Amino acid sequence: MHEGKIAEYSYSIIEEVFKEKYPLMDKKIKKIVFAIGRPHTVMRDSFEFYFCELTRGTFLEGADLVYEYVEEEGFYVSSIDVED
Amino acid sequence: MEIKVLRNVMIKNNSVGKDNRELFINKKVFVANLVSSPGAGKTTLLENSISSLAAKYKVGVIEGDLYTSRDAERLEKFNIPIVQINTEGGCHLDARMVRGAINELNIDNVDVLFIENVGNLVCPSSFDLGEHKRILVYSITEGEDKPKKYSTMFSTADVVIINKVDLSKACKINIDQVENEIRSINKKALILKVSALEPNSLREWLLWLEGEIERVKKS
Ligand SMILES: Nc1nc2c(ncn2[C@@H]2O[C@H](COP(=O)(O)OP(=O)(O)OP(=O)(O)O)[C@@H](O)[C@H]2O)c(=O)[nH]1
Numbered sequence: 279m280h281e282g283k284i285a286e287y288s289y290s291i292i293e294e295v296f297k298e299k300y301p302l303m304d305k306k307i308k309k310i311v312f313a314i315g316r317p318h319t320v321m322r323d324s325f326e327f328y329f330c331e332l333t334r335g336t337f338l339e340g341a342d343l344v345y346e347y348v349e350e351e352g353f354y355v356s357s358i359d360v361e362d
Numbered sequence: 363m364e365i366k367v368l369r370n371v372m373i374k375n376n377s378v379g380k381d382n383r384e385l386f387i388n389k390k391v392f393v394a395n396l397v398s399s400p401g402a403g404k405t406t407l408l409e410n411s412i413s414s415l416a417a418k419y420k421v422g423v424i425e426g427d428l429y430t431s432r433d434a435e436r437l438e439k440f441n442i443p444i445v446q447i448n449t450e451g452g453c454h455l456d457a458r459m460v461r462g463a464i465n466e467l468n469i470d471n472v473d474v475l476f477i478e479n480v481g482n483l484v485c486p487s488s489f490d491l492g493e494h495k496r497i498l499v500y501s502i503t504e505g506e507d508k509p510k511k512y513s514t515m516f517s518t519a520d521v522v523i524i525n526k527v528d529l530s531k532a533c534k535i536n537i538d539q540v541e542n543e544i545r546s547i548n549k550k551a552l553i554l555k556v557s558a559l560e561p562n563s564l565r566e567w568l569l570w571l572e573g574e575i576e577r578v579k580k581s
């Protein structure tokens with residue numbers, strides 16, 4: 279259930295980064311890459327459920343969510359892919 | 363266009379945790395975060411610890427529960443400052459919730475603050491609250507396989523309290539084997555064997571607590 283909190287944190291980090299680059303927020307985000315680090319206490323399905331609920335109707339709706347696994351501790355927003 | 367972000371989302375929690383820790387250090391309050399699966403004995407341990415600590419130290423408690431204030435009510439008899447946090451379904455406390463509770467509690471007048479986390483053997487391990495020490499209460503009735511199954515919680519604990527040792531016969535549990543399992547996951551943790559219902563078994567735990575409280579006071 280902590281996936282809900284991690285989805286919220288992820289959303290606000292993506293929003294910060296996106297706003298900095300595109301203050302008008304007039305672009306669509308195509309893809310978000312997350313890196314799941316050790317220890318793996320984040321369930322992907324559960325995270326995705328919360329993230330999709332949270333982003334419905336926002337600039338993030340419909341973005342592809344991609345995951346990679348890394349050795350570092352934590353849960354990362356690795357990169358975002360913005361439409362040209 | 364790809365934008366590299368490379369940011370750990372837990373920073374959102376951990377930066378507040380860090381602020382909490384600085385505040386605790388400044389105010390010289392020793393803070394223990396008690397984690398366990400539901401019913402392992404956190405509140406029982408608190409009841410029997412506070413009853414002996416309260417003569418010497420000013421104790422405060424933050425109680426975390428999904429719903430209800432039952433655990434806080436169990437501690438009301440001590441007439442100490444207690445703040446209840448209800449997570450409304452959330453499986454853990456986070457640093458921001460604790461920050462809010464500290465503002466209510468007024469820790470100027472507290473030597474030791476216990477935070478009883480939500481009963482859950484997975485989620486609380488990811489959230490730093492700013493505590494000095496993380497105390498894992500593990501009840502032997504959960505079975506000797508749990509340290510390996512829930513290893514994150516065991517590996518991040520500073521103290522593991524093996525509780526309900528009075529039930530070892532009934533549960534057919536070999537406590538030494540449990541201790542070895544825990545040791546194989548966490549080389550550094552202090553491991554104590556107690557029966558939280560039995561105040562006499564808490565001596566070593568209380569001595570350790572006093573040492574920590576004094577250490578933080580003098581720092
Ligand atoms: N036999 C035995 N029972 C214990 C011991 N410690 C706690 N209990 C019992 O275990 C039950 C649960 O104890 P609590 O202290 O409420 O557990 P908790 O971890 O605070 O539970 P939650 O806050 O709901 O997660 C109670 O019925 C206690 O009396 C012990 O050392 N021996």
Ligand SMILES: [Mg+2]
Pocket residue numbers: 404405406433478
């Ligand atoms: Mg309790």
